[in-house]
Amino acid sequence: MSIFLSQIANGLMFGSLIALIAIGYTMVYGIITLINFAHGEIFMVGAYGGLATLTYWVPTAVVARWYFALPIALVAGALVSMLVAVAMERFAYRPLRNAPRLAPLITALGVSVALQEAVRVFYPGATAAIPFPPLFIQGAFVIPIGDGVVIRYTGILLIVVSLGLAFGLERFVERTRLGRAMRATSQDRDTARLMGIDPDRVIVLTFAIGGALAGVAGVLYGSYLNNINIDMGFQNGIFAFTAAVLGGIGNIRGAVVGGLVIGLVRALGGQYLPGGTAYDYVWIFVVLIIVLVFRPQGFFGESERVRA
Amino acid sequence: MSESVEQPELEAPPGEVTAELAEDMQIATGTREPILESAGVSMVFGGLRALNEVTFSLKEGEIIGLIGPNGAGKTTFFNCLTGLYTPTSGSVTLRGAPMPQDPARVTEAGVARTFQNIRLFPSMTATENVLVGRHVRMKQGPVSSLLHGPRFRRSEAEAHDRAEKLLAFVGLTRFADELARNLPYGDQRRLEIARALATDPSVLLLDEPTAGMNAQETEATRQLIFAIRDLGVSVVVIEHDTKFIFTLCDRVLVLVQGELLVEGSPDEVRGDPRVVEAYLGAPPDEVEAQIHAGEES
Numbered sequence: 200m201s202i203f204l205s206q207i208a209n210g211l212m213f214g215s216l217i218a219l220i221a222i223g224y225t226m227v228y229g230i231i232t233l234i235n236f237a238h239g240e241i242f243m244v245g246a247y248g249g250l251a252t253l254t255y256w257v258p259t260a261v262v263a264r265w266y267f268a269l270p271i272a273l274v275a276g277a278l279v280s281m282l283v284a285v286a287m288e289r290f291a292y293r294p295l296r297n298a299p300r301l302a303p304l305i306t307a308l309g310v311s312v313a314l315q316e317a318v319r320v321f322y323p324g325a326t327a328a329i330p331f332p333p334l335f336i337q338g339a340f341v342i343p344i345g346d347g348v349v350i351r352y353t354g355i356l357l358i359v360v361s362l363g364l365a366f367g368l369e370r371f372v373e374r375t376r377l378g379r380a381m382r383a384t385s386q387d388r389d390t391a392r393l394m395g396i397d398p399d400r401v402i403v404l405t406f407a408i409g410g411a412l413a414g415v416a417g418v419l420y421g422s423y424l425n426n427i428n429i430d431m432g433f434q435n436g437i438f439a440f441t442a443a444v445l446g447g448i449g450n451i452r453g454a455v456v457g458g459l460v461i462g463l464v465r466a467l468g469g470q471y472l473p474g475g476t477a478y479d480y481v482w483i484f485v486v487l488i489i490v491l492v493f494r495p496q497g498f499f500g501e502s503e504r505v506r507a
Numbered sequence: 508m509s510e511s512v513e514q515p516e517l518e519a520p521p522g523e524v525t526a527e528l529a530e531d532m533q534i535a536t537g538t539r540e541p542i543l544e545s546a547g548v549s550m551v552f553g554g555l556r557a558l559n560e561v562t563f564s565l566k567e568g569e570i571i572g573l574i575g576p577n578g579a580g581k582t583t584f585f586n587c588l589t590g591l592y593t594p595t596s597g598s599v600t601l602r603g604a605p606m607p608q609d610p611a612r613v614t615e616a617g618v619a620r621t622f623q624n625i626r627l628f629p630s631m632t633a634t635e636n637v638l639v640g641r642h643v644r645m646k647q648g649p650v651s652s653l654l655h656g657p658r659f660r661r662s663e664a665e666a667h668d669r670a671e672k673l674l675a676f677v678g679l680t681r682f683a684d685e686l687a688r689n690l691p692y693g694d695q696r697r698l699e700i701a702r703a704l705a706t707d708p709s710v711l712l713l714d715e716p717t718a719g720m721n722a723q724e725t726e727a728t729r730q731l732i733f734a735i736r737d738l739g740v741s742v743v744v745i746e747h748d749t750k751f752i753f754t755l756c757d758r759v760l761v762l763v764q765g766e767l768l769v770e771g772s773p774d775e776v777r778g779d780p781r782v783v784e785a786y787l788g789a790p791p792d793e794v795e796a797q798i799h800a801g802e803e804s
Contacts, residue, residue: 367653371652371653374663375647375652375659375663376638376641376642376645376647376652376662376663376666377647377649377652378652379631379635379638379639379642380639380642382628382630382631382635383628383631383639383642386628386629386630386631387626387628389626390626390627390628391628391639392610392611393589393591393610393611393614393620393626394611394614394639394640394642394643394702394706395611395612395614395615395642395643395706396611396639396642397611404649501630
């Protein structure tokens with residue numbers, strides 16, 4: 200029983216991290232129907248950006264206090280990822296706005312490799328995994344059920360920040376002028392332009408928000424696992440992309456639910472299914488295939504719109 | 508298909524709603540000055556001359572009808588007026604200033620339009636569609652939006668209030684929270700008009716507003732357009748239904764093969780032999796019958 204509950208907790212923690220990354224995939228797809236395969240790398244760059252800020256620009260006395268270090272790292276990670284995401288849109292995707300859809304897709308793969316290699320070459324010591332400070336109250340508390348369920352504080356941080364940001368984003372998109380402009384642009388870009396909405400600005404905003412969330416996710420990932428490496432973007436990017444598809448690509452709530460489902464499948468599958476954690480990709484893709492067979496548009500996706 | 512069971516309301520918008528809206532929008536200046544003008548506008552696509560030297564002028568508070576056979580260049584002319592096309596030659600001016608060549612800036616300058624084929628945002632509610640129309644008139648910084656500051660809340664409250672009034676104005680209050688794609692066809696057209704009015708236009712261009720409507724709905728649309736004029740908005744209407752145009756408009760323009768053939772009051776246009784000859788390319792008596800159908804009402 201306690202093992203099961205522990206795995207549920209682990210699943211929710213990892214799942215909320217994946218959800219935060221998946222939001223970036225789903226938002227970009229919603230606006231410009233591009234699967235931005237470089238988004239995982241945006242997440243990775245955020246972790247390195249946060250770490251670099253703590254390592255090179257902030258006095259160690261400040262880093263030692265988590266309540267200073269945490270917000271600094273989160274903001275720095277978000278800013279670095281946001282800038283890289285916006286630059287990527289401006290220089291890699293915008294020139295291909297009217298190109299066949301395959302062109303930006305291949306560009307995305309190219310940007311992904313370029314970002315990964317750039318960090319490997321230019322970040323000191325990035326050829327191997329780098330230790331990451333915990334940035335939060337260390338240790339764990341125990342819920343006294345069965346043999347006790349151990350919950351790490353950094354895991355709680357992960358869940359609270361991720362779901363809080365997802366909730367805030369949902370409100371932003373539903374209830375503000377810019378959020379409505381985003382939804383209008385995703386439904387009909389030309390008509391949105393006629394309503395006085397500048398689609399280019401909406402697209403930049405989308406990349407900026409998705410990037411910032413991925414940057415926050417990168418820093419939280421580092422503080423949770425206590426080390427980062429340049430492959431983290433690729434590995435978790437695949438999970439997040441799957442989460443976005445599972446939830447119904449283009450739908451923010453779907454990305455969050457998809458992320459949580461993937462977290463739970465990974466944790467419980469690793470515990471109970473034959474092969475264990477070595478097969479976590481297999482279980483996740485099996486779930487994806489099953490869902491897509493019965494509900495091709497994902498949990499929250501709209502089925503193909505019938506043209507009036 | 509929609510599952511709406513209620514009958515559409517087909518009355519004109521209540522007078523007090525119109526009065527309140529007119530006060531909010533503050534469009535009318537009370538002058539009868541020309542507001543939207545085109546001078547010698549030509550549009551050439553490859554070898555095709557879609558518009559040839561079209562000159563017209565819309566005065567404030569006026570309703571102008573634009574009629575002509577299919578392919579006469581009516582929608583092309585609208586596209587030139589709203590910055591979707593840049594005219595090959597000639598100029599378009601709004602209150603004497605050159606029209607911006609970017610649809611977004613045209614909207615900001617105060618020209619709104621609807622479309623021949625409905626272009627609502629299908630997965631947004633009626634209210635949200637109108638709120639999107641409000642985009643250019645709302646001021647919310649990104650920071651204020653994130654923090655839900657007082658400026659954000661004031662602007663949201665103002666926009667929702669306006670959306671509510673506009674939906675009441677076009678008679679769609681009961682569909683406020685319904686997705687646009689679920690609305691009956693005629694109501695989608697009305698919603699498109701409400702969305703266009705949300706931009707506080709001084710000029711509204713309607714491209715076939717009664718296409719596909721029955722007689723009752725057409726009559727309701729006529730009343731609606733009169734009410735829009737009472738808001739202080741000047742209107743240009745493209746329509747095939749000549750009866751509708753002749754009973755609605757102050758002036759009628761007839762466009763044939765890209766040329767402005769006749770311009771005048773409904774009576775003048777109705778009696779003009781050139782219109783009878785050119786319109787639709789049909790046998791004269793048939794066209795005459797169609798044109799005279801307008802006189803009965």
